[in-house]
Amino acid sequence: xxSRLFAMLAISMLVLAGSAVAADQISxxxxxxxxxxxxxxxxxxxxxxxxxGQEAILAWHVQRGAWNNVSLAGHSxxxxxxxxxTLGDPYADPYPAKAILxxxxxxTPQQQAALSAFARHMGGKLLxxxxxxxxxxxxxxxxxxxxxxxxxxxxxxxxxxxxxxGLNDKxxxxxxxxxxxxxxxxxxxxxxxxxxxxxxxxxxxxxxxELHDKRSAFVGTFAR
Numbered sequence: 001x002x003s004r005l006f007a008m009l010a011i012s013m014l015v016l017a018g019s020a021v022a023a024d025q026i027s028x029x030x031x032x033x034x035x036x037x038x039x040x041x042x043x044x045x046x047x048x049x050x051x052x053g054q055e056a057i058l059a060w061h062v063q064r065g066a067w068n069n070v071s072l073a074g075h076s077x078x079x080x081x082x083x084x085x086t087l088g089d090p091y092a093d094p095y096p097a098k099a100i101l102x103x104x105x106x107x108t109p110q111q112q113a114a115l116s117a118f119a120r121h122m123g124g125k126l127l128x129x130x131x132x133x134x135x136x137x138x139x140x141x142x143x144x145x146x147x148x149x150x151x152x153x154x155x156x157x158x159x160x161x162x163x164x165x166g167l168n169d170k171x172x173x174x175x176x177x178x179x180x181x182x183x184x185x186x187x188x189x190x191x192x193x194x195x196x197x198x199x200x201x202x203x204x205x206x207x208x209x210e211l212h213d214k215r216s217a218f219v220g221t222f223a224r
Contacts, residue, residue, distance in 0.1 A: 026065030026072065026118070027223040029142045030190065031154050032183055033057045033162055036086060039192035039215040041176040053086035054094070055209055056184060057162060057200065058123060059154050060222060061140040067121075070114035076138040077115040078102040078156045079127055081184075082205040087126075088181035099127050100204045102156040105135040122185045122222070131204045134159075142219060150193040152219045161199040164217045167192065171215055183218050190220030 036053030037044055058079045062072040079101055081087075083094035101119055103112040112135060120127045136157025143151040150166025171177075171194060183190045195217040199210045 025224065026062060026067055027188070027221065028063040028065075029061045029140065029152075030183075030185075030187055030218070030220045030222045031057075031059045031140070031142070031152050031162060031164070032185075032190075032218040033164075033195045033198040034087060034181065034184075034216045035198070035209060035211060035214075036181070037215045038088075038179065038181040038218065039167065039171075039177055040180045041174040041178070042180075043174045045180045049086045049089050049092075051086075053088065053181075054083045055200070055207065056081045056083075056087055056126075057154075057160055057198065058119075058126075058185060059140065059156070059160075059162070060119065060122065061142075065224075067114045067118040070110055072107075072111055072114055072118065075104040075107045075111055075115060076140045076156075077104065077119045078138060078154070078160055079119050079123055080160060080200050080202070080205065081123075081126055082207055083126070087184060095125060096129050097126055098205050099123070099130050100159075100202065101127075101130055101133045102136050102138065102159055103133060104138045106137070107135075122224075124185070126184060150191060150219055152193070159200060159202050161197055162195065162217070163197040164193040164195055164219055167194060167215065177215070183220070186222065186224075187218070188221045188223040190218040193217045193219050
């Protein structure tokens with residue numbers, strides 16, 4: 001009798017654990033920009049390392065799912081980062097990095113807290129030092145038709161503007177380009193694209209920037 005009872009309790013615990021995992025399944029679209037080219041050859045990368053690449057923007061738009069048992073479908077969170085060295089350089093330490101988080105102002109306070117927790121989890125050490133969390137309108141769009149493959153748009157209040165396009169033959173400068181730096185966070189899929197505009201305006205990180213037409217971005221998806 002006891003064995004049967006223990007078996008039933010074990011099954012119940014597995015069901016509850018499965019429900020908890022299912023409650024936190026989350027997926028959606030991802031955009032990342034860097035202040036150094038990510039799709040490039042060593043000839044260009046060596047010219048930027050140590051000089052550029054300390055800045056990054058990471059953005060997640062939740063299509064479906066929840067975090068900490070809070071539904072986040074339809075909402076976005078953006079992280080803006082300034083590190084101490086070129087992100088991805090194996091010979092330098094970019095930490096500690098400073099960051100701000102921009103959470104969707106259309107989300108409830110509970111959802112905004114969950115968005116912040118989700119971004120910190122995905123960013124790991126890169127988002128260990130968040131200077132400020134601010135709520136602002138977030139527009140996030142990824143175009144999926146063949147004609148606009150790689151095209152995406154992100155605007156977060158007056159802080160962030162990103163617009164991307166797919167790579168083309170004219171983006172080959174030295175002939176041996178590849179994904180020199182991988183994305184800064186876990187993705188289900190990510191492809192390098194051109195950042196037609198990569199802009200951050202704000203005083204929290206001690207630096208603002210506006211870059212154009214760099215092979216410095218990723219567009220993709222995430223799933224946890």
